[in-house]
Amino acid sequence: xxxxxxxxxxxxxxxxxxxxxxxxxxxxxxxxxxxxxxxxxxxxxxxxxxxxxxxxxxxxxxxxxxxxxxxxxxxxxxxxxxxxxxxxxxxxxxxxxxxxxxxxxxxxxxxxxxxxxxxxxxxxxxxxxxxxxxxxxxxxxxxxxxxxxxxxxxxxxxxxxxxxxxxxxxxxxxxxxxxxxxxxxxxxxxxxxxxxxxxxxxxxxxxxxxxxxxxxxxxxxxxxxxxxxxxxxxxxxxxxxxxxxxxxxxxxxxxxxxxxxxxxxxxxxxxxxxxxxxxxxxxxxxxxxxxxxxxxxxxxxxxxxxxxxxxxxxxxxxxxxxxxxxxxxxxxxxxxxxxxxxxxxxxxxxxxxxxxxxxxxxxxxxxxxxxxxxxxxxxxxxxxxxxxxxxxxxxxxxxxxxxxxxxxxxxxxxxxxxxxxxxxxxxxxxxxxxxxxxxxx
Numbered sequence: 068x069x070x071x072x073x074x075x076x077x078x079x080x081x082x083x084x085x086x087x088x089x090x091x092x093x094x095x096x097x098x099x100x101x102x103x104x105x106x107x108x109x110x111x112x113x114x115x116x117x118x119x120x121x122x123x124x125x126x127x128x129x130x131x132x133x134x135x136x137x138x139x140x141x142x143x144x145x146x147x148x149x150x151x152x153x154x155x156x157x158x159x160x161x162x163x164x165x166x167x168x169x170x171x172x173x174x175x176x177x178x179x180x181x182x183x184x185x186x187x188x189x190x191x192x193x194x195x196x197x198x199x200x201x202x203x204x205x206x207x208x209x210x211x212x213x214x215x216x217x218x219x220x221x222x223x224x225x226x227x228x229x230x231x232x233x234x235x236x237x238x239x240x241x242x243x244x245x246x247x248x249x250x251x252x253x254x255x256x257x258x259x260x261x262x263x264x265x266x267x268x269x270x271x272x273x274x275x276x277x278x279x280x281x282x283x284x285x286x287x288x289x290x291x292x293x294x295x296x297x298x299x300x301x302x303x304x305x306x307x308x309x310x311x312x313x314x315x316x317x318x319x320x321x322x323x324x325x326x327x328x329x330x331x332x333x334x335x336x337x338x339x340x341x342x343x344x345x346x347x348x349x350x351x352x353x354x355x356x357x358x359x360x361x362x363x364x365x366x367x368x369x370x371x372x373x374x375x376x377x378x379x380x381x382x383x384x385x386x387x388x389x390x391x392x393x394x395x396x397x398x399x400x401x402x403x404x405x406x407x408x409x410x411x412x413x414x415x416x417x418x419x420x421x422x423x424x425x426x427x428x429x430x431x432x433x434x435x436x437x438x439x440x441x442x443x444x445x446x447x448x449x450x451x452x453x454x455x456x457x458x459x460x461x462x463x464x465x466x467x468x469x470x471x472x473x474x475x476x477x478x479x480x481x482x483x484x485x486x487x488x489x490x491x492x493x494x495x496x497x498x499x500x501x502x503x504x505x506x507x508x
Contacts, residue, residue: 069132072498073094084433090397093270099326106133120221125227126419128217131235131254136369145171145373147170148335149336152363158363181226215256215361219419221419246411253266261414262411262428266281267409268404281331284328287410289323293307294506296351297408322361325345330369352404353403383491
């Protein structure tokens with residue numbers, strides 16, 4: 068296993084392995100920053116040689132990641148938010164208010180479990196320095212901070228994350244490519260017994276589905292090797308025999324925190340529903356949301372900016388119809404799966420406290436497995452089968468094949484109203500239609 072840790076294999080993102088990763092195309096960067104206005108920054112803390120744990124001294128393998136909507140001006144230009152908890156053995160501080168108000172008004176930070184307080188304090192200090200009216204002219208704020216347990220590799224009890232690391236992540240946030248793997252909050256994280264960490268991906272819907280972008284960023288720290296699936300392939304079962312002697316964590320289940328961003332005009336309840344589908348993407352990779360694991364999702368839409376200061380009584384919003392959400396659901400599942408796999412594919416092997424070591428996912432072995440299964444996928448019929456019976460009049464046009472969808476094929480049908488409910492086919496009965504010419508009331 069030490070050979071696996073010393074391996075100098077070039078790291079590439081999951082898409083470069085030829086994995087089948089869904090039907091929608093990724094955005095330009097294939098990252099959460101493909102959603103306009105979203106910035107991401109990291110602060111990575113790696114100190115000390117791998118060896119015995121000395122609480123307060125190391126080895127240190129941790130960090131902070133910051134996600135900033137609204138080009139970083141999220142306090143004054145709030146966005147609609149929401150979330151979902153698949154399994155609650157974890158924490159995202161500030162999420163109670165997000166679910167109540169349906170608003171995101173602070174940066175979203177990701178770090179290790181015992182650093183939540185320090186990071187929350189760092190965000191509060193940053194915002195108070197930038198907006199001195201907080202707590203007086205403005206209401207108080209509750210920073211959004213998510214956590215995972217990195218104690219398998221990191222001196223977590225040493226609480227090495229400080230205020231300046233929070234500032235480094237926030238001030239270093241950009242709209243460009245997002246570093247993945249052993250960076251920021253993901254520095255000491257493990258996924259399916261391989262090195263995990265930070266990962267991201269995005270999907271851009273065809274114009275017929277609105278042309279919206281959805282991006283996902285994960286701090287991935289969950290799972291067991293034999294459950295690992297990559298593009299639906301049982302990669303973990305194939306690799307488990309080779310790594311059967313690998314020492315691995317048994318007491319800490321890990322967790323995963325996911326952040327979803329989209330430019331689709333969604334209300335809070337719609338974002339909650341979108342976040343639920345992230346759980347399906349996590350399940351695709353092999354999670355069963357273990358008893359001690361926390362699968363928590365925070366989401367937001369950049370389409371409607373809610374100003375903190377306004378003289379208006381009423382705010383007007385654009386809102387996507389509920390029945391138009393299905394393509395976004397599919398896209399967020401695909402992006403979640405790929406974000407987790409990107410975290411694993413880009414992560415380098417790492418050794419940390421007490422001799423604990425975590426190998427990197429062996430990319431060449433995965434690539435060979437994918438190539439060996441390619442003939443099976445090539446034999447799959449690509450065109451939809453014709454229905455055995457004539458389609459009903461109300462049956463929607465076939466929109467399964469991306470690129471073949473027409474705008475006219477996704478407009479509301481003649482028999483369905485704005486909420487997707489059938490219009491009455493007969494007028495409602497009036498009083499004269501009842502027996503005796505009287506109503507039931």
